[in-house]
Amino acid sequence: MGMCNLSAPGADLMLARLAAREQVPLGVSTVASTAMESLIEEAEGHAWFQLYFSGDGVGTFKLVERAKAAGYKTIVLTVDVAEVGRRPRELRHGFTMPFRIGPKQFLDFAAHPVWSLSTLFKGRPEMANFQRDGYEFDRTESRTRADWDTLRRLRDMWPGNLVVKGVLDPDDAVALRDAGVDAVQVSSHGARQLESAPAPIHALSAVRAAVGPDYPLFFDSGLLGGEDVVKAYAQGANFAFLGRNLQFAITAGGEEGLSQLWSVLRDETSITLAQIGATSLAQGPLAASLSSD
Ligand SMILES: Cc1cc2nc3c(=O)[nH]c(=O)nc-3n(C[C@H](O)[C@H](O)[C@H](O)COP(=O)(O)O)c2cc1C
Secondary structure (H helix, E strand, C coil), X not given: CCCHHHCCCCHHHHXXXXXXXXXXXXXXXXXXXXXXXXHHHHCCCCEEEEECCCCCCHHHHHHHHHHHHHCCCXXXXXXXXXXXXXXXXXXXXXXXXXXXXXXXXXXXXXXXXXXXXXXXXXXXXXCHHHCCCCCCXXXXXXXXXXXXXXXXXXHHHCCCEEEEEEECXXXXXXXXXXXXXXXXXXXXXXXXXXXXXXXXXXXXXXXXXXXXXXXXXXXXXXXXXXXXXXXXXXXXXXXXXCCHHHHHHHHHHHHHHHHHHXXXXXXXXXXXXXXXXXXXXXXXXXXXXXXXX
């Protein structure tokens, strides 16, 4: 997730420390609020770089080189933001990136003094990967110029693992697999992009059927607890990612809140597996009788 430090100062680094401790990958956004070099270091290497294509792609490919130099071994190309979705809540609150302070924000700050004071002391969140010379990002710039040639170029220049995130259509997943993509991430961007997109948990089993049993398939969108994680595996995922609930935990309870959420997730997952007679998530087919609703 981009701009995590809007939740609380230092949120990115909290997530990086969690990744290091639990040995799970931290998704480092193109628009992260901490520089990609600091995050992979804090995560002790457990970090994947998420790439947005934008404009004519020149900046995009520069970021790929930079990620390589920083030691990233996995790139996740997100393809479900052809244009930034119209997000009424962001519009209502006057949210823009880079973050701009107007009269609405002053009212908001007054209503949330703890957040305002800590952010005042720690500095306002910035798109940290773009604070160096030669790196620019305009969030509103169209990303529709990315096509299959762009993917081929990325595949040719990136020797590490390449994941494509934001796939819901089984035919797309097969075409990506055949284009040399190492894993596909079924996701609807948490329904923040296209309100009418199919529910990713329903798309997942169709994508699994299309790509075959052995192709790595990842999943995110709407997983709230450990039972949901088991359901994602039951529908064919090999790995599940969590987004907003991690940020909510940080907002509510800081780094301690994040650790607390993680142990709840672990307990819920373990207890769900026990209820269905499985001893590990790898026994996914055993869980296939769980309803995805
Ligand atoms: C505040 C916020 C920022 C996000 N930024 C990015 C991003 O920069 N790149 C990306 O690929 N997805 C981004 N996403 C989408 C998430 O990676 C994820 O797909 C989505 O939140 C669904 O997972 P969840 O339901 O567990 O939150 C963002 C989501 C949120 C809520």
